[in-house]
Amino acid sequence: MKYLNYKGFQTQSRTPDVFNKFDIEEFFDGYSSFFKHLPSGIADKISSGYASDWDDISKKIKSEFNYICQQCGLDLINNKRLLHTHHINGVKHDNRKENLKPLCVDCHSKQPNHQHLFVRHEDTQTINHLRRTQNLILRDDWSAVFKLADSALHGVVDLLMEYKLPIPEVGYELEASNKTITQIELAWPVRKIGIAIDKESARNAIDEGWEIHSMRYVLNQFDFLAQSLR
Ligand SMILES: [Zn+2]
Numbered sequence: 211m212k213y214l215n216y217k218g219f220q221t222q223s224r225t226p227d228v229f230n231k232f233d234i235e236e237f238f239d240g241y242s243s244f245f246k247h248l249p250s251g252i253a254d255k256i257s258s259g260y261a262s263d264w265d266d267i268s269k270k271i272k273s274e275f276n277y278i279c280q281q282c283g284l285d286l287i288n289n290k291r292l293l294h295t296h297h298i299n300g301v302k303h304d305n306r307k308e309n310l311k312p313l314c315v316d317c318h319s320k321q322p323n324h325q326h327l328f329v330r331h332e333d334t335q336t337i338n339h340l341r342r343t344q345n346l347i348l349r350d351d352w353s354a355v356f357k358l359a360d361s362a363l364h365g366v367v368d369l370l371m372e373y374k375l376p377i378p379e380v381g382y383e384l385e386a387s388n389k390t391i392t393q394i395e396l397a398w399p400v401r402k403i404g405i406a407i408d409k410e411s412a413r414n415a416i417d418e419g420w421e422i423h424s425m426r427y428v429l430n431q432f433d434f435l436a437q438s439l440r
């Protein structure tokens with residue numbers, strides 16, 4: 211946990227709390243991008259508690275809101291799979307209309323008590339791509355970085371803020387000969403420096419002359435990254 215700067219394990223003084231109150235489901239919620247499958251036991255809980263006509267109710271709500279995430283504004287009409295219907299008060303069988311709203315999987319997974327929600331890294335990347343094409347990505351704002359970044363990166367984002375480093379772009383799409391070749395989770399395009407989660411993205415960017423670091427490197431050698439970004 212120190213390694214991941216989990217909940218500020220390294221940077222904040224509430225270390226004993228993070229340790230004593232460690233919740234395996236919450237942990238997998240945040241770091242799901244690193245795992246291909248959830249441990250059994252967590253996955254089993256996912257579909258319990260819904261009404262039998264839930265699928266129809268959910269579909270109706272999504273279409274009434276025109277397949278737009280009510281938090282980030284993302285239009286998912288062509289990617290309906292990435293849109294969920296969320297119970298605002300957290301009660302899964304309370305299907306009154308005012309208790310339901312569509313959220314993209316990314317915004318949904320960041321709601322309180324959504325430990326059960328597993329988002330694949332590819333899906334986070336697709337959502338970032340769509341947000342970019344729909345001009346929903348704001349720059350120059352740390353809170354936006356926090357909201358948009360994969361939650362596995364929050365420990366790194368905390369450190370970047372603490373060191374007062376330049377604000378990165380989230381889900382930066384690297385182009386070569388007018389084609390997007392890869393997506394970099396956190397990027398400083400002017401300096402050609404980035405932090406990538408998967409090895410293939412890293413390799414593609416390195417081929418284009420970028421300096422790419424893994425989370426592991428960044429958390430171990432933060433001072434080096436800080437130096438190259440200053
Ligand atoms: Zn959203």
Ligand SMILES: [Zn+2]
Pocket residue numbers: 295296297318321324
């Ligand atoms: Zn929900």
